[in-house]
Amino acid sequence: MxxxxxxxxxxxxxxHDMHDDHSPAKGIKRWLFSTxxxxxxxxxxxxxxxxxxxxxxxxxxxxxxxAIPGLQFVHPEFFNQMTxxxxxxxxxxxxxxxxxxxxxxxxxxxxxxxxxxxPRMNNWSFWILPVAFGLLASTLFMPGGAxxxxxxxYPPLVLQTGDAFPFLIFSVHLLGLSSxxxxxxxxxxxINMRAPDMSLLKMPMFVWTWLITAYLLxxxxxxxxxxxTMLLTDQFFGTSFFxxxxxxxxxxxxxxxxxxxxxxxxxxxxxxxxxxxxxxPTFSRKPLFGHDSMVYAASCIAFLSFIVxxxxxxxxxxxxxxxxxxxxxxxxxxxxxxxKIFNWVATMWRGSMTFETPMLFSLAFVFLFxxxxxSGLMLAIAPADIQYQDTYFVVAHFHYTLVPGSVFAIMAxxxxxxxxxTGHMYNETLGKVHFWTSTFFVNLTFFPMHFLGLAGMxxxxxxxxTQFADFNTMASVGAxxxxxxxxxxxxxxxxxxxxxxxxxxxxxxxxxxxxxVPSPAPYHTFETPPKLSDADGFH
Amino acid sequence: xxxxxxxxxxxxxxxxxxxxxxxLNMPKGVTELSLETYNLHMMVFWWCVAxxxxxxxxxxxxxxxxxxxxxxxxxxxxxxxxxxxxxxTIPVVIxxxxxxxxxxxxxxxxxxxxxxxxxxxxAHQWKWHYKYQDSNIEYYSxxxxxxxxxxxxxxxxxxxxxxxxLLDVDNPVVVPSGAKIRLLFTxxxxxxxxxxxxxxxxxxxxxxxxxxxxxxxxxxxxxxGQCAELCGKDHGYMPIVVEVVExxxxxxxxxxHDAGH
Amino acid sequence: xxxxNAHRSLVGxxxxxxxxxxGFGFLLxxxxxxxxxxxxxxxxxxxxxxxxAEAPDLTREVRIExxxxxxxxxxxxxxxxxxxxxxxxxxxxxxxxxxxxxxGEHKIAQAVPSVAPSGAAEHFTKIExxxxxxxxxxxxxxxxxxxxFIVNPExxxxxxxxxxxxxxxxxAPVAAVLEN
Numbered sequence: 001m002x003x004x005x006x007x008x009x010x011x012x013x014x015x016h017d018m019h020d021d022h023s024p025a026k027g028i029k030r031w032l033f034s035t036x037x038x039x040x041x042x043x044x045x046x047x048x049x050x051x052x053x054x055x056x057x058x059x060x061x062x063x064x065x066x067a068i069p070g071l072q073f074v075h076p077e078f079f080n081q082m083t084x085x086x087x088x089x090x091x092x093x094x095x096x097x098x099x100x101x102x103x104x105x106x107x108x109x110x111x112x113x114x115x116x117x118x119p120r121m122n123n124w125s126f127w128i129l130p131v132a133f134g135l136l137a138s139t140l141f142m143p144g145g146a147x148x149x150x151x152x153x154y155p156p157l158v159l160q161t162g163d164a165f166p167f168l169i170f171s172v173h174l175l176g177l178s179s180x181x182x183x184x185x186x187x188x189x190x191i192n193m194r195a196p197d198m199s200l201l202k203m204p205m206f207v208w209t210w211l212i213t214a215y216l217l218x219x220x221x222x223x224x225x226x227x228x229t230m231l232l233t234d235q236f237f238g239t240s241f242f243x244x245x246x247x248x249x250x251x252x253x254x255x256x257x258x259x260x261x262x263x264x265x266x267x268x269x270x271x272x273x274x275x276x277x278x279x280x281p282t283f284s285r286k287p288l289f290g291h292d293s294m295v296y297a298a299s300c301i302a303f304l305s306f307i308v309x310x311x312x313x314x315x316x317x318x319x320x321x322x323x324x325x326x327x328x329x330x331x332x333x334x335x336x337x338x339x340k341i342f343n344w345v346a347t348m349w350r351g352s353m354t355f356e357t358p359m360l361f362s363l364a365f366v367f368l369f370x371x372x373x374x375s376g377l378m379l380a381i382a383p384a385d386i387q388y389q390d391t392y393f394v395v396a397h398f399h400y401t402l403v404p405g406s407v408f409a410i411m412a413x414x415x416x417x418x419x420x421x422t423g424h425m426y427n428e429t430l431g432k433v434h435f436w437t438s439t440f441f442v443n444l445t446f447f448p449m450h451f452l453g454l455a456g457m458x459x460x461x462x463x464x465x466t467q468f469a470d471f472n473t474m475a476s477v478g479a480x481x482x483x484x485x486x487x488x489x490x491x492x493x494x495x496x497x498x499x500x501x502x503x504x505x506x507x508x509x510x511x512x513x514x515x516x517v518p519s520p521a522p523y524h525t526f527e528t529p530p531k532l533s534d535a536d537g538f539h
Numbered sequence: 540x541x542x543x544x545x546x547x548x549x550x551x552x553x554x555x556x557x558x559x560x561x562x563l564n565m566p567k568g569v570t571e572l573s574l575e576t577y578n579l580h581m582m583v584f585w586w587c588v589a590x591x592x593x594x595x596x597x598x599x600x601x602x603x604x605x606x607x608x609x610x611x612x613x614x615x616x617x618x619x620x621x622x623x624x625x626x627x628t629i630p631v632v633i634x635x636x637x638x639x640x641x642x643x644x645x646x647x648x649x650x651x652x653x654x655x656x657x658x659x660x661x662a663h664q665w666k667w668h669y670k671y672q673d674s675n676i677e678y679y680s681x682x683x684x685x686x687x688x689x690x691x692x693x694x695x696x697x698x699x700x701x702x703x704x705l706l707d708v709d710n711p712v713v714v715p716s717g718a719k720i721r722l723l724f725t726x727x728x729x730x731x732x733x734x735x736x737x738x739x740x741x742x743x744x745x746x747x748x749x750x751x752x753x754x755x756x757x758x759x760x761x762x763x764g765q766c767a768e769l770c771g772k773d774h775g776y777m778p779i780v781v782e783v784v785e786x787x788x789x790x791x792x793x794x795x796h797d798a799g800h
Numbered sequence: 801x802x803x804x805n806a807h808r809s810l811v812g813x814x815x816x817x818x819x820x821x822x823g824f825g826f827l828l829x830x831x832x833x834x835x836x837x838x839x840x841x842x843x844x845x846x847x848x849x850x851x852x853a854e855a856p857d858l859t860r861e862v863r864i865e866x867x868x869x870x871x872x873x874x875x876x877x878x879x880x881x882x883x884x885x886x887x888x889x890x891x892x893x894x895x896x897x898x899x900x901x902x903x904g905e906h907k908i909a910q911a912v913p914s915v916a917p918s919g920a921a922e923h924f925t926k927i928e929x930x931x932x933x934x935x936x937x938x939x940x941x942x943x944x945x946x947x948x949f950i951v952n953p954e955x956x957x958x959x960x961x962x963x964x965x966x967x968x969x970x971x972a973p974v975a976a977v978l979e980n
Contacts, residue, residue: 230829367595389741725967
């Protein structure tokens with residue numbers, strides 16, 4: 001069986017490929033032509049970190065401008081470019097690649113596979129990304145500037161974009177292509193390459209949530225690609241899919257966009273659920289509560305995500321029956337999401353907890369994501385949503401789910417698996433400092449935004465009435481504090497190899513196959529499929 | 540007794556200043572529907588608080604009691620069908636309790652019967668156009684001059700010195716109190732959204748499409764709002780001002796308008 | 801080598817799914833039209849002539865308001881001859897609009913209809929309308945344009961006023977204008 005897989009991979013790759021060697025190639029070639037899931041995983045994570053800082057720098061510009069009333073630093077045009085690019089870069093450049101990076105590194109190790117199923121495609125799906133972001137970033141220097149119509153790209157506004165427009169569309173196509181290739185790879189790996197006695201329901205939660213996420217990606221990224229293609233033809237080839245003058249309908253774009261966009265938000269959170277579901281049991285020293293119901297809950301969320309899209313559109317003028325349908329469907333999502341949160345709490349209950357950095361980030365995730373979930377439930381109530389829509393309340397909501405939600409889960413995962421990657425323990429003290437400063441500042445940044453939104457501040461405005469000043473100043477101070485805290489994260493990562501050497505297990509009897517291979521994980525792992533044992537957390 | 544009274548007053552006074560400078564919550568607004576919306580908002584909010592308190596209490600107790608440093612021994616349980624059925628059912632019940640009054644409000648929001656007057660609102664980049672149906676009153680409404688000068692980058696004007704900075708217009712919408720006002724929204728270029736929070740109205744103005752909303756208030760006053768859908772570079776600079784006046788004052792306004800044109 | 805085949809067939813299936821979903825994105829366009837016409841979503845009215853089946857409900861009165869908007873890039877005058885009319889559901893009515901080309905050249909215009917409230921759209925049926933096709937105007941031409949419509953007796957009780965809006969677009973310059 002292993003021979004089969006190995007033969008296959010070598011056959012797919014060039015004859016001189018390094019995969020058959022027992023050590024990686026040297027220098028730049030190792031990375032450019034890499035087909036190793038570990039190297040590609042590392043590259044995804046590094047790219048994601050860089051993009052996190054690029055998008056973060058844009059956030060700093062946004063928050064600096066908003067620190068006090070009046071226009072101090074940038075013009076409104078540029079401000080809109082910053083909000084648009086910040087969103088695109090954070091969604092497609094920071095959060096999604098980080099999870100793909102974690103998947104690349106950990107899924108083969110967690111299911112006992114020697115590598116991803118399609119290593120050559122894996123290389124491609126990574127290297128498309130820098131090209132796409134190069135295209136996207138180049139628009140900042142074009143006449144008319146970068147896209148400024150919001151990451152949601154609503155026509156007709158987006159069609160007013162200058163020279164950047166086709167570059168925006170092509171970079172979105174490339175990002176979609178990369179995601180789809182990554183998703184196909186993950187599905188094939190998970191379905192075909194699990195250790196022989198690992199049944200689907202024995203898979204670790206991180207693998208499960210990624211399997212569901214990968215299916216979501218395949219289902220919605222092509223739809224998104226189709227939508228932006230229609231924008232392109234409307235602009236350049238005389239179609240009028242979305243132009244009222246030609247018989248099109250601008251609202252239709254919103255339907256198609258959110259048909260993609262709502263599952264997309266679960267694409268960004270389901271793997272986070274997976275990461276947290278790995279970490280909490282380890283540091284509670286107790287098995288994950290309700291593994292199977294977690295799987296059903298995640299599947300349920302994925303299914304519901306396809307039938308709730310129009311809750312982003314309660315102000316476009318929908319008939320009452322449609323509004324009611326989308327409201328009820330949206331409220332239902334609270335049930336499986338609640339199940340997940342209750343299960344995490346039940347996992348901690350009567351455990352024997354310790355609070356290392358990954359656990360701290362996971363606990364903050366549970367607390368703060370729940371707050372994002374609450375504001376999500378409030379947003380489901382259509383009459384109230386109409387008042388929240390396009391205000392800072394929404395900004396607060398989705399940043400709570402994405403920053404102390406997805407980003408904290410990524411950081412938790414990074415701290416959790418970092419010793420496995422490097423073979424050394426990171427600086428725990430600095431890790432904890434990073435955690436506490438991040439948590440303090442993330443709340444200082446985003447909590448006041450709830451009040452701003454309720455008090456009536458619209459989102460995506462470069463300047464505001466003086467009544468909103470205090471909370472904006474608070475949020476800006478918080479944002480800069482959060483930004484600076486992340487430099488500490490980079491420091492911890494850069495110095496991680498100076499720490500003490502760790503054992504294969506790293507933590508106190510963590511469940512999962514990834515802890516049965518030595519630390520650092522050797523270049524080749526699981527060339528013979530492992531046997532599952534109770535000691536690894538498989539019962 | 541006197542002490543209590545004093546205490547009560549000081550709390551009220553505090554709350555008052557807090558409301559003036561630190562608006563924390565959605566306003567109750569001035570229409571029946573805005574009050575209903577506010578009540579729905581508060582209802583869900585308190586449900587969330589209740590659920591949050593329950594979940595976080597359990598979690599915090601666990602964080603303090605079940606820690607290794609206190610010698611806690613890990614249990615080995617990994618599921619409990621009873622618990623799972625309970626925490627799936629209870630949320631469903633809560634959701635139904637929330638959904639019923641919400642649906643009732645939504646039905647009332649759609650009831651635009653018997654309007655006393657209709658105003659057609661056409662959005663432009665970056666101003667509003669108002670046309671009073673069945674009359675010849677129509678005009679554009681843009682950001683007030685005082686704000687136009689103060690909003691420029693690098694200006695010397697302190698935004699705090701401008702009254703209603705960015706929330707004032709040259710020509711407000713004037714309507715009579717006690718009348719049911721129907722608004723029709725459309726756009727000339729891109730999508731905008733007309734939002735006045737005290738009237739609890741936020742509706743998209745979309746090119747080629749007409750949308751409808753209505754309000755009715757007895758409370759005379761000036762209500763301010765802004766465009767709520769990103770519409771290009773001056774999206775932040777197209778405020779909305781609605782002046783609700785006594786019917787007589789409204790008639791006077793109409794007459795002066797007729798005279799002026 | 802069963803794994804290789806397993807990979808191949810799974811990749812094949814997933815690729816088919818991907819292509820299908822890309823196609824589905826485009827399929828959403830006609831699906832959306834159908835959906836809109838059934839539900840009146842987006843104020844969309846039935847674009848096709850309907851047969852009058854029911855008897856008119858003469859006990860009920862519905863006010864029809866006409867709102868005309870000329871897109872600022874279109875050099876046209878366009879208005880309804882009467883701002884409103886009162887109708888009975890189930891009965892056929894006529895209304896006339898007048899459009900004038902203000903430009904000194906030949907123009908093609910398109911009137912885009914929309915109905916509010918959205919719950920009324922599915923019950924408002926146009927039997928004949930100048931909005932079904934684009935309209936050609938000679939330089940400075942002025943002409944009357946007829947509308948023939950019927951309000952379905954199943955119109956919900958909570959609606960007593962229907963607004964029919966036409967936005968008048970010049971079909972030519974939209975793309976050019978949007979670039980500015």
